[in-house]
Every structure is written in C-alpha cells, then in structure tokens.
Amino acid sequence: MTIVMDGLRYLAYILIFPGFLFCFLTGMLLCGIDRKLVARMQKRIGPPILQPFYDFFKLLGKETIVPAAANRTVFLLAPLVGLAAQVVLQLFIPVFHFNAFRGVADVIVILYLLLIPALSVILGAASSGSPYAGVGLSREMVTVLSVELPLVLVLLAVAKTVGNALGTGLCFSLTDIVNYQIANGSLLTRLSMLPAAAAMLLIIPGETGSHPFDAAEAETEICEGMLAEYSGAPLAVYKLSHAVKLLTMTSLFVALFLGGIGGGVMTLLSGLSPAAAGAIGLVLEILILFLLCVVLVAVCVSLLHAVTARLRIEQLFKYYWTVVTGLAAVSVVLAWYGL
C-alpha cells in the first residue's frame, strides 16, 4: 500500500509539482511577463501576458513540415528529449524547504544536465540539414562553451563557501546548500559572494539565449538559426523548453544565492501547527520563488534585452571569458581563502 502511495506521490511530483505542469505554467508566464516588460521598456504596448500560451496551442495545431534532407527520427525526437531533460532538471532544484528528489544529482551533475537540452537542440538542428541551422548550432555551441567556464567557477565558489562553513571543506549537494542558507542567511548577503552572483546574473541571459547574447538565434540574420526548419508541434515544444529554461536558470540562482528567504517564511508561520505551517509555507514559498524569478527575469533578461544590441559571436565569447569569468574568479579566490 505504501509503495502505491509513494509511487503516486512521485508521479505527482513528476507530472504536477515541481514537474511538468508547474514548469509549463510558470515558464510560459515568465516568458509572457518578459515580453510585456521589454515592450513597456521600449514604449510599446506589447502582447498580452498570456500570449505564449496562445502561441503554444496554436502551434500545436499547425502542420509539421520535415525537410527532405532531414533525418526524420532525430528531427522529431530531439525536441521531446530536450523538453523532458529540461523538466527533469527542474525536479532537482529545491524550492526552499521543499525538495522532491534529493540524492539523485549534485551541483556538478546539474551543470552537465544543463548541457542535455542544449545538445538536443543542436542535434535536432544538425539533423535538419539546413545551412541556417548549421550556422546557428555552431554559434550555440560557442555560446555554451563561453557560459560554461564562468558557471563552473560560480558553482565551485558556492560549494567551497558552504563547505567551509559546514566544516566539510566542500559541499556539492544543492539541498545542503539551500538548508545551510535557511539556517544561516542567504549567500547573497556575503561580500565575497557578490561577484559570483553578478556573474550568475550575466550567465542567465547567455544560457537562455536572450539579448545581447542571442547570436545563436539571431532572427534578423539567420532566421532563428537552429529553429529555422522547425514548424508546428516540434516548434511549440522547443518554445516550451525555452520557457522552462528561463524558470530553471532563475530558480537555480535563487537556490544558490537567495535560499535564506525560506528561513524567513518559517519564522513568519511559527505560530501555526506544523501541518498547517508546512502546507501554507509551501504555497508561500512557491509564490515567493515565482516572484523572485520574475524579478530576476526583469533584471537580467528583460532589461538587458531592451537596452542592448546583439553581440557578434566572438565578442560574446570574449566577454564571457574575460569579464564574467573574472567576476566569478574573484569569488572563488575569496572563498578559497575563507573570506
């Protein structure tokens, strides 16, 4: 009986929260809010906030065209694998106290799991046979390369700081990192972590491919690059993956640097019975997480999108490997010497 109950519980985690349905709704909402914000910053009215949902369902009804030069299986399967990997990744990122699957993947694994959705887009694009997609995937791979180095440094800095504080030397478990912050306050409040947080803020638009780091998609010059040949339902799936990636990257930021807010929520509810506090706390924490994600999207995606122009791919690479890596390296060195 308990096995069945556990199975159902985990199925609910996978399909509803923090899995598929949650990712679908919040990711699409974040996307819509982003579009609206950019429009308002540019003095346009912009689409309704629910526009990504409309787009998604409309695309689902459209015809799917597979290019004659494409490898049909890879072309159609790649978006699905990418979406599934992206949503599974979201399961490992704790929502403050709540963590659906602990003991499956640590920070380094998450770093590599982030590659799978990118890789599936790349493979899908490659299989289409289109030269536009070829240019796009070449640029996407360089973008991944650029972002990887600073992201590694950010994660190592956090792992070392929390490890120092816990006395284990280094700590790779995301759950432990968040729990430590709940007990001792957010890492963002530490001076030594500020450069790493700034670097992470710049990594988010790079990972999600928004302005000015969208050389790989560049609608105006290479027709959305890797998505050039996609239409109908597979395109809808890619759009959804992209929306979920926005959620994943922002909630990863929250888990790494703002986990301490969960401690505040619990002290607010300390008067209630444990069961009630648990339930209300979870709802509150989800809301807080969503609000923080919106703020992060507004700061590092929408604002940058509205005020900058696209970088060329080699400028992008140089920017990440000098400025952003430099910021992250400062944090690592400070963390290394226990500051």
Added chain:
Amino acid sequence: MMQHYPILAIMTYFLGAFLIVIFGKNRTVRNAVGFLATAVPLCLLITLVKPVMMGGDIIAYWMGGRVPAGGYAIGIALEVDALSLFFGLLVATAVFAAMLYSFSYMSHDDNEPQYYTLFLMLCGGVMGLVLSGDLFNMFIMVEILTFAAVALTAFRNSVFGALEAAFKYLVVGSIGSSCILAGTIMLYAQAHTLNFAQLSAMIPGNLNLATTVAYALLFIGFCTKAFLVPFHPLAADAHGAAPAPVSVLISGVLTKSGLYGIIRLTYILFRTMNLGTVQFWLVFLGSVSMFVCVTMALAQHDFKRLLAFHSISQIGYVLTAAGLATALGVSAGLYHAMNHTLFKGLLFLCAGAVLHETGTTDLDKLGGLSKKMPHTTVLFLVGAFSISGIPPFNGFASKWLIYQAAYQKGVESGNIGFLLVTICCLVTSTLTLASFVKVTQSVFFGQLPKEYENVREVSFGMRLAMGLLALLCIVTGLFPGLVTTFLTEPAARAVFGANHYINAMMGAGYAESFGLADMLPVSFYSAGVWSPISWLCLLMIMLLAVAIVAVSSKYDQVSALAKTAAAAEAAAVAGPRYGSGSPAEGKYELFFGGEESVYSQVGGDDMFWGFKHNWRHYFSFMHNLHSGIVNDYALWAVIALALAMLYAMIIL
C-alpha cells in the same frame, strides 16, 4: 589451475600469431584462430575476477618453478594483482572487439595473414607487459608491441603518409624503448634484481641519484608509449594512417600499457619518493596533455586525427587523476582509463566504418551520412556522448569522480593549483563536446554530397563489434557503483598496498623485514551525489508523458497535399536540396552565393570560428610548433628526457 591462467592468456595470443603464419592462407581457419586467440584470454581473465578482485588474492607464477631462494628472485615471474588484472581485462575486451571488427573490415586488403599475425603479436605484447612480474620482461614486451605497432601503422602502405607515420613512430618509439632499457639497467646495477616485488622492497632504502634518474628514464619511456605531451604528434600521424582496428589497439590498448607502467612505477616501485613533487609532475603533465590535445583536436579536419588527439586528451585525465595520490583519485583515474578504452574503441570503429563505406575521413568532404548509415550514427552518438561526459554515459561517471577528487585534494592540501586543475578538467570536457558536435554535424548530419548517394550501412559483423562496445559504454555509465566496487576500488587498493604485493611474491614478512609500511589509509569518500538509474527513470517517465501529449496532438502530422507535393518534388529533383552538391563546388555552394567556402561555419574544419578567433594566437603558435618533421619530434623527446632527468636530480 588458476595459477596458470595468466601465462596461458599471454601464450594464446602468441600461439594464435604463429598458427596464422602457418595455416593462415585459408580464410575460415584464419578467422577461427583469430577469434579463439582473442576470446580465450578474455574468458581466462574473467574467471580471475572473483579471486583477485573480490578475494584480494595475488597470483604469483614462477616460470619453470624457479622460486626465490635466499631472498633473491632470479627467475622469470608473472605477478597478477588487481591492478594488473584490471588493465588485462581492458586489453582483452578491446582486442576482442577489434578482432570481431577486423573480419569484415580487413577482408578487402591484401596480406591478411600478416595483418592478423602482427595484430596478435601486439596483443600478446601488451598482455605480457601488464601481467609481467619483472622489469626486463616488461622491456621485452615493450619492444614486441612497439615493432608490431610500427608495422601495423604502415600496414596500408599505399595510403598517403602511412610510411612516414610509421617512420616517425619508429624513431621516437625507439627513443622511448631505449629509455626503458637504460632505466632498467640502472636499477639492476643498484638493486641487483629485476623482479618487481624485490625491487619495490629494495628501492625505498636505496633512493639515490642513480635510482631517481632511473625513474625519470623509465617514466619518459612509458610516456612515449602513452603518447603524452610532447609525444602526441606521433599518435595523430599513426592513427590517421592505420586501419581502424589498429587504431583501437594503439589508442585503447597500447596507451594503457604506458599508463600501467607509470602507475606501477610511481606507486609500487618508487613509493617513498617525495610524493608531493612526483605528484606535481604527474598532474602537471596530465593537465597539459589534456588541454593541449583537446585544442589540437578542435583544429583538425580529419576524423581519425581528431579522434587521435582526443585519445591523448583523455589519457591526460587519467594521468591527472592517478597523480592526485588519493584513493578516490586513483580509482577515478582507473575508471576513466576503462571508459577511454570502451568509447575510444567505439569511436575509432565508427570512423573506420565511415572510411570503409565512403573512402575518406575528411570532415570537409563528408556529410549527411545519418540517412544512409543510421546504426553507425546511433553508435557514434553513444561514443560521442560518452567521451564528452554527457550524463548518464560512462564518461560522465568517471569525469565526475575526477572533478571531485581534484577539488577535494585541493581543499585538503590547501593548494590552489588543484582548483586550476579542476577547472581545466571541466573546460576540457566542454571543448571535447564542441569538437564532437563538429564531427556529428560534418559527417553524419548536414547535406549529403552527391558522390555518397550509394553509401550503404556496414556489415553486421562490424556493427556487432561496435554494438558490444556501445553496450559496455552504457552499462558502465548506468552502474558506476558496481564498476567501482568490483573493478576500480580493488585496483586502487592494490596500488596503495605494496607490502601485500611484495609478500605474495617473496614470502610473508619480506616487506616488513625492510621496515616498510603501506602508504595511505585507503578511503573512497566522495562529497557528491549522482544516481544515474533514478535520473534515467525520471527521464523515461517524463519522456513518456511528453510523448503521449505530443502524439495525441498529432505531433508529426503532415497534410495529404504536402505529402503529394513532397513526393512530386522528390521524383523531380533527386539530389541535395540546397546546392548542386557536386564535390568540386563544396557542400553548401548555393547557400553562400559564391562566397569562398573558407568563410563557411556550417560544417567541416572551421566550424567554431567564434571560439578559434579569440584563440588565434594560440592556434597559430601551435600550428607552427607542430611542424610534422621527425627531427623536431625527436628533439622534443630528448628535451623532455633532459628535463625529466634534471627534475629528478634536483628536486626528487
């Protein structure tokens, strides 16, 4: 009976080689002998897993029953501990797959019997090296395998560059072999014995200038066998010219013999040397090899040369991890050595399949093969994901352990250098992914040039060999716990348990009579969490859910009108869609509207120019350095030897 298995494993290879010389004219006989000569040693070694890996036994075998007398070991000995058996198993597996593949791959070549003879000589040489219990036999086996490898490199001597590659290999390989001989002689002069067990009991008390210089000589000798920097250009040339199964042997098997030598030398024979300085040496050399070779690979436009550089880059990982001198590090390094044999073998066989069907491995000319060779494409992707460290394939499991071991070592020792090593490992892994994306796009996806329209899938035998290795790649990636418990941890324990090794050979209490203690308390503590099976289950459930939604919304619906239109178009225009596709005009001529193909970033050599542009000074420096002249490479070898000897004299 079990005592005799190691010598039988070695003998079977050599016996097979001689039998093929005599009876090899007939294909059926030849293939049967080849199959048996590689299958039997594999079975023999697998039966040894239980006592040696799980029971911790060490098999000591004295040829002719000449056991040591009066504390001196004079006879020829084989000694199989968990470390030897681990490498032996790798060798036997890779050799078996390469043999299966050879049957149809080599069937169009002349001189097949000679090929199989040399093939089995090489296998026997490597197997003898890893199972040998004394230094001089090791040298003899090094000679056998070097000359067999040279001959096999030049086997297709009508191929452009084959003889040149073999000549380069011969020259630099001989320098390496001479170093090993010189080192052996110096050790013999000092300790008056060649037996490993006795040497490792004697050397700790006799660490003087002569023995440390002998270490430097042996070390450089084994470096040439593993093709570590600065010997990497040889590997590229050799792999570019050799037939694919020989590449598997050179990369998966021969380099392992070098690694085995380095590990045996450093941790068993010279274990009381100043470990910190040796560690710096190993980790530095490993990191440099790792990084230099991955960037060299990014600049290649030949499939097999690219794989060759990656091969050394991965060996760099192994050396770095083994040099950390922690139990976790050595275990992670051995794990990666195993994975390297599996995925590199697989990738070389895929490259061979492409060469077999299309006649070229030039990335600038190939394209779109995934439609013609679907199975090879899938198998290649498994290998590419494994080597790039994409979870849940095996490369990820071992690299993940290496990152942790390196960072943990840094935290324990407080040395910020290990932080750089960790970052170097992580970045190298992404660069590896980049260059395999390049291969995937340039060979298997993209446009199919007209001349390859009639390409077919390779034969079943070749796919079977590739499938075997791909299966092992997946299994060892999904069950890292089993691999570490049954294979790498016993081997790592053997690395740190020199006293046990000595006593098994020389009699109980021999090591203690020299006042020797084992090195480290062995702990495999790891700070990370990774459970591939749970992740895979989650992914499968999610994929199922997503797929059900997708199918229910008619995911790949195509209107009837579009179908007829596509059919009409296909009937009207047979050929690539974006360009005329004739080879002279390049792959994407129409798209670039007359622009020179040099500026294309779509596939082939210069795909990641956004990256390479920023590193152009580095790349032009490397380009000038790798002149391709054998005199230069021999000079590098001599310089490396001089530096190693200086380092040994001054610091060790």
